[in-house]
Amino acid sequence: MEDKDVQNIIKKEEERQKGTLNMIPSENHTSSAVREVLSSVLGDKYAEGYPQKRYYGGNKYIDELEELCRERAKNLFGVPYVNVQGYSGSPANHAVYFALLEPGDKVMGMSLLSGGHLTHGWKVNFSGKYYESVFYGVDKDTELIDYEEVRKTALKEKPKMIICGATSYPRLIDFKRFREIADEVGAYLCADISHIAGLVVSGVHPDPTPYAHVVTTTTHKTLRGPRGAIIMVTHSGVEKDKNMGEKIDKAVFPGLQGGPHENSIAAIAVCLREATDPSFIDYGKQVVSNCRVFAEEIKKSGFRVVSGGTDNHLLLVDLQGREGIDAQSALEDAGIMVNKNTIPFDENPPFNPSGIRLGTPALTSRGMKEGEMKEIAFLVSQTLMQHDLAPQTYKRVEEICEKFPII
Numbered sequence: 418m419e420d421k422d423v424q425n426i427i428k429k430e431e432e433r434q435k436g437t438l439n440m441i442p443s444e445n446h447t448s449s450a451v452r453e454v455l456s457s458v459l460g461d462k463y464a465e466g467y468p469q470k471r472y473y474g475g476n477k478y479i480d481e482l483e484e485l486c487r488e489r490a491k492n493l494f495g496v497p498y499v500n501v502q503g504y505s506g507s508p509a510n511h512a513v514y515f516a517l518l519e520p521g522d523k524v525m526g527m528s529l530l531s532g533g534h535l536t537h538g539w540k541v542n543f544s545g546k547y548y549e550s551v552f553y554g555v556d557k558d559t560e561l562i563d564y565e566e567v568r569k570t571a572l573k574e575k576p577k578m579i580i581c582g583a584t585s586y587p588r589l590i591d592f593k594r595f596r597e598i599a600d601e602v603g604a605y606l607c608a609d610i611s612h613i614a615g616l617v618v619s620g621v622h623p624d625p626t627p628y629a630h631v632v633t634t635t636t637h638k639t640l641r642g643p644r645g646a647i648i649m650v651t652h653s654g655v656e657k658d659k660n661m662g663e664k665i666d667k668a669v670f671p672g673l674q675g676g677p678h679e680n681s682i683a684a685i686a687v688c689l690r691e692a693t694d695p696s697f698i699d700y701g702k703q704v705v706s707n708c709r710v711f712a713e714e715i716k717k718s719g720f721r722v723v724s725g726g727t728d729n730h731l732l733l734v735d736l737q738g739r740e741g742i743d744a745q746s747a748l749e750d751a752g753i754m755v756n757k758n759t760i761p762f763d764e765n766p767p768f769n770p771s772g773i774r775l776g777t778p779a780l781t782s783r784g785m786k787e788g789e790m791k792e793i794a795f796l797v798s799q800t801l802m803q804h805d806l807a808p809q810t811y812k813r814v815e816e817i818c819e820k821f822p823i824i
């Protein structure tokens with residue numbers, strides 16, 4: 418590369434990633450195969466439209482590529498229809514709204530403050546501005562989704578679409594229950610599995626495809642691919658509306674996007690293939706096992722973990738009065754990357770909430786197991802209790818990083 422300025426920045430970022438522990442649950446380390454494909458000539462091609470129906474010439478191989486990616490996605494998730502052109506998770510969710518609803522229609526999603534995503538109806542987002550949104554949350558005592566409350570709100574509000582899925586919910590989601598509720602009010606059910614797609618594929622989280630009409634996911638979180646998204650129409654979706662796939666395609670292009678990023682689509686194809694390898698099942702299992710051990714260790718140090726533990730790849734630690742923003746920066750000084758996060762019924766504002774969110778997808782990709790989790794949990798709690806230990810902790814973090822390189 419000839420641009421020294423950019424090259425230098427990349428080098429520094431590479432060193433930062435290598436020399437720190439990444440516990441941000443929405444991030445991961447991709448394979449070199451994924452990264453190589455991302456920087457290929459495929460990114461230079463315009464391919465507005467879909468295979469065999471493009472608005473530009475020269476798309477013979479691009480068509481072959483996008484078909485391959487779609488076939489892999491259909492096979493991996495067991496669905497009849499997919500769109501792989503979404504630029505990322507948020508635009509993919511936008512496309513689902515655009516395809517199935519009219520502006521002003523009512524959507525019910527999980528509140529951001531309970532762990533839902535911005536695109537599930539939050540007021541500053543398109544989903545809260547152009548659609549009417551109602552929310553469900555978690556129970557105050559158990560901190561679990563209260564399905565009776567979900568049902569009551571649905572019966573009262575009659576949403577046209579229910580979205581389930583979350584960005585900071587440490588427990589399993591009962592998709593079957595959501596579908597029963599959706600059926601009672603005649604709503605579409607959209608499952609957004611952006612965080613947990615890799616766990617679903619590995620069989621360590623229930624699969625939404627038998628229940629939801631539409632499933633959306635990012636490809637860069639536990640699925641461990643490039644930034645991108647997959648929108649799936651399930652058998653239930655086709656049954657509800659045989660034109661649903663076509664509506665989704667039209668919403669993505671020409672509704673919301675122009676030319677698809679075919680280099681990303683190629684990298685998605687690569688990650689989907691990696692996810693069919695038996696080692697990926699082991700990966701998913703290890704992510705969850707690591708997270709459980711980590712949560713138990715944190716609890717032993719006296720911290721309260723939201724909902725009392727975790728069933729998936731992430732946990733939320735209640736800092737009980739200590740400030741999330743300080744905790745995040747103390748851990749960063751110790752070389753451990755986490756993000757501050759609201760906890761259910763948080764009394765502090767989202768910019769300085771009372772919790773931190775930690776996850777194991779990236780550490781597990783580096784090959785770490787339960788033993789490392791125990792030690793890192795100790796380092797985390799020590800730093801949380803005494804911020805000035807951060808520099809000392811960082812030395813140990815560097816040693817761990819060296820033993821588990823990012824491949």
Ligand SMILES: *Cc1c(COP(=O)(O)O)cnc(C)c1O
Pocket residue numbers: 443505506507508510533534536582583584609610611612635645
């Ligand atoms: C990450 C996430 C998204 C959005 O993904 P972006 O790629 O950041 O736009 C959507 N929904 C959920 C549940 C997520 O966790």
